[in-house]
Amino acid sequence: MLPMQKLTMYKQSGTAEPRVDAEATVAQYAPMVKRMAHHLMARLPANVQLNDLIQSGMVGLLESARKYDATKGASFETYAGIRIRGAMLDDVRKEDWAPRSVHRNARRIAEAIKAVEALTGRDAQDSEVAQELGISLDEYYSHLMDSAGTRLFSFDDVPESGEDQSEKQSGFADIGPMANVQRDAFRASLAEAILTLPERERLVLALYYREELNLKEIGEVIGVSESRVSQIHSQAALRLRARLAEWGEDHDP
Numbered sequence: 675m676l677p678m679q680k681l682t683m684y685k686q687s688g689t690a691e692p693r694v695d696a697e698a699t700v701a702q703y704a705p706m707v708k709r710m711a712h713h714l715m716a717r718l719p720a721n722v723q724l725n726d727l728i729q730s731g732m733v734g735l736l737e738s739a740r741k742y743d744a745t746k747g748a749s750f751e752t753y754a755g756i757r758i759r760g761a762m763l764d765d766v767r768k769e770d771w772a773p774r775s776v777h778r779n780a781r782r783i784a785e786a787i788k789a790v791e792a793l794t795g796r797d798a799q800d801s802e803v804a805q806e807l808g809i810s811l812d813e814y815y816s817h818l819m820d821s822a823g824t825r826l827f828s829f830d831d832v833p834e835s836g837e838d839q840s841e842k843q844s845g846f847a848d849i850g851p852m853a854n855v856q857r858d859a860f861r862a863s864l865a866e867a868i869l870t871l872p873e874r875e876r877l878v879l880a881l882y883y884r885e886e887l888n889l890k891e892i893g894e895v896i897g898v899s900e901s902r903v904s905q906i907h908s909q910a911a912l913r914l915r916a917r918l919a920e921w922g923e924d925h926d927p
Contacts, residue, residue, distance in 0.1 A: 699738075699739040700732065700735060703735055703751070704735075706755070707728055707731035707732055707734075707735055708728055708731075711724055711731055713888060714727060714759075714762055714766075722766060726765065730761045730762045731759075731761055731762050733761050734754070734758040734759075734760060734762070735757070737757055737761070738750070738753055739754075742754070776820045780821040782807060783803065783817060783818070783912045784912045784913075784915040784916040784919075785916070786798075786803045787803055787912060787913050788919060789806055790802045790803055797913075798913070800814060800909075815905050818905040818909055818912075819901065819905060822904045822905075860921055863918060863921065867917045867918055868914065871910055875906055875909065875913065876910075877896060878903060878906045879907070879910055881895060882907065889904055889907070
């Protein structure tokens with residue numbers, strides 16, 4: 675879809691008519707949409723276009739302007755951030771750009787990490803995982819780069835504590851009591867698993883998700899290249915996948 679077509683179609687849709695103050699809202703929060711799009715682009719393949727992410731985010735922003743209810747207690751910026759990020763991720767998922775081999779290699783890496791750590795009782799080293807896979811270290815790093823954009827979305831899908839209540843109250847997520855309990859249990863397990871990661875991997879995740887630095891900025895902080903940050907980021911997600919294997923594919927971090 676060409677730039678602006680999606681936004682124009684949204685504005686013209688009878689089932690998704692923005693509120694009267696939508697134009698002012700877009701003008702005020704458009705920089706936030708662009709910042710979030712640039713942040714997400716850091717871990718997506720080259721064929722994903724920045725303008726497409728921005729347009730998806732703008733649709734999410736317009737939906738936020740239409741549906742936001744100030745009486746629920748959450749700030750508009752918090753509420754809009756959830757919807758903007760969700761709109762971008764939904765559109766990326768629909769493209770299904772990654773070949774099966776990339777997903778297959780990601781699963782193999784997670785299984786290798788789990789096997790090495792079960793055998794050694796400590797964090798698996800890069801060389802050990804490569805040896806377990808029967809490939810060279812360079813091939814291993816290449817697989818990590820390929821999988822960088824395929825298994826990291828659900829970090830964005832797990833809301834911060836301040837966002838969670840607003841999401842429930844607003845009707846943004848329609849889930850039953852048991853699903854809600856399961857989600858909370860998974861979030862607790864994920865938080866515990868993150869604390870067990872090697873220090874550098876914890877730092878990369880914290881700088882990316884908490885401080886919202888991009889990969890280049892993180893590389894400057896820890897003294898490595900941008901591509902190496904992407905590898906560390908991907909490896910952290912696959913290590914978490916190995917340590918949370920009992921949750922299955924539906925909760926793949």
